[in-house]
């Protein structure tokens with residue numbers, strides 16, 4: 001399908017990660033309905049988590065217009081499921097998508113088929129086939145570029161803030177994988193002029209911060225983010241047909257038991273020689289309950305940051321980041 | 336380090352400002368004023384003195400160096416307790432817990448229920464000082480259980496208990512226990528726990544917190560000045576590095 005056709009594609013809102021490959025392959029455009037929130041000053045009413053309440057309000061208020069909504073009902077949280085059901089009242093069609101907790105790839109494949117059915121057209125059918133193959137290749141190509149950018153950032157050769165902004169958009173590839181790939185390529189080119197960052201390398205784990213300048217606040221506190229957990233999942237997962245997509249997405253760590261997630265984290269943290277961890281969670285988020293377990297298992301200094309409403313990183317959070325930077329610096333005898 | 340040079344640490348906190356002057360070997364002066372009077376502390380700084388500031392308003396106060404209060408606490412505590420494992424900084428507006436074994440931080444800054452402000456509100460209700468509330472709690476033979484974790488709800492709970500005939504001493508003891516319970520949630524298990532900050536001078540609080548944690552808490556002399564001392568020590572360390 002050419003550019004012109006794609007511009008007309010119907011928009012499927014996604015509440016959390018839903019394989020964008022499949023949505024593009026079906027001729028739709030995915031829209032991660034979370035991605036606009038940090039840049040806004042949304043103040044949703046009757047909220048638990050400001051992420052879900054903000055998109056719920058935006059959908060109900062008509063500011064977010066969707067042709068369909070795909071709610072991640074298994075493998076995300078109940079706040080998202082509840083707000084998704086409320087928001088669904090203002091969207092023509094809604095589909096509920098489930099990740100397998102036990103990683104069963106057969107089950108995952110069934111879910112992908114159900115999603116394909118919901119979207120109407122998928123990887124099958126002769127007319128659709130070419131378009132689907134092209135979409136899969138475009139997404140895969142963009143993800144390869146994303147992995148390159150991610151590696152540059154981890155090596156301190158690309159700006160962590162703008163890298164994060166790009167990586168977090170891999171959940172929907174900004175509605176056009178080819179154009180988005182070009183954007184990532186330009187970031188890779190621009191990294192040649194990047195002067196490099198200093199300070200202890202830290203990993204940002206948990207859900208993405210709701211603050212738009214969080215990575216800048218980290219850098220100002222002398223912390224060099226070398227790993228962003230969730231965006232890395234967006235890049236890591238993919239495939240070239242239904243079966244390989246199912247195999248890959250059934251390993252989505254956030255939907256699996258915490259031990260499984262810990263296995264991947266341990267590998268990635270040691271590979272990147274991380275000195276400390278920032279664990280971000282919304283203060284109403286069930287992921288906070290995992291904090292103790294993560295601290296015990298990951299055996300690295302950890303700072304837990306609890307966020308609430310979108311906006312700039314608050315002074316108290318900045319203080320914690322700065323203190324964490326000093327503490328990690330202290331580990332090598334700076335003070 | 337320049338011989339004969341003095342080092343000044345200023346802790347510009349949200350309720351009080353403190354100054355410690357350190358001559359390289361010992362503290363030669365320490366002073367505390369209400370937060371709004373921090374200028375008066377700066378006025379005592381002499382030319383050539385190296386000033387390191389810490390605390391919430393650390394960047395507002397003229398300085399050569401700044402340091403967060405968390406790092407300042409670590410340096411200040413090390414002077415009295417070099418083997419400390421955990422520091423609990425019991426401030427008026429927030430509570431910070433640093434585990435020095437793995438450099439992890441926990442803070443209760445989201446609501447006043449885990450901070451000294453909780454006791455201040457209660458003391459105001461009784462028309463007495465926080466020290467008076469602490470002394471009253473020390474006289475209690477028993478204590479009532481205050482279950483609300485929110486300071487506003489705890490206050491209503493306290494009032495209804497008094498109306499139902501609970502003794503003031505027992506309610507005061509219950510309030511200290513409720514705050515201690517809240518703080519204890521942030522404290523990891525450790526043998527050598529040091530308490531600092533203004534609230535660390537409150538004996539009823541220390542007693543309740545020690546009882547919940549099952550540890551005798553260590554308290555340095557002048558616990559409210561520890562962060563200013565840590566800032567002064569940072570200035571010393573910095574001058575010997577440069």
Ligand code: SF4
Nearest residue numbers: 049077079207282285
């Ligand atoms: S941040 Fe937590 S509570 Fe909010 S949507 Fe994500 S998982 Fe749910």
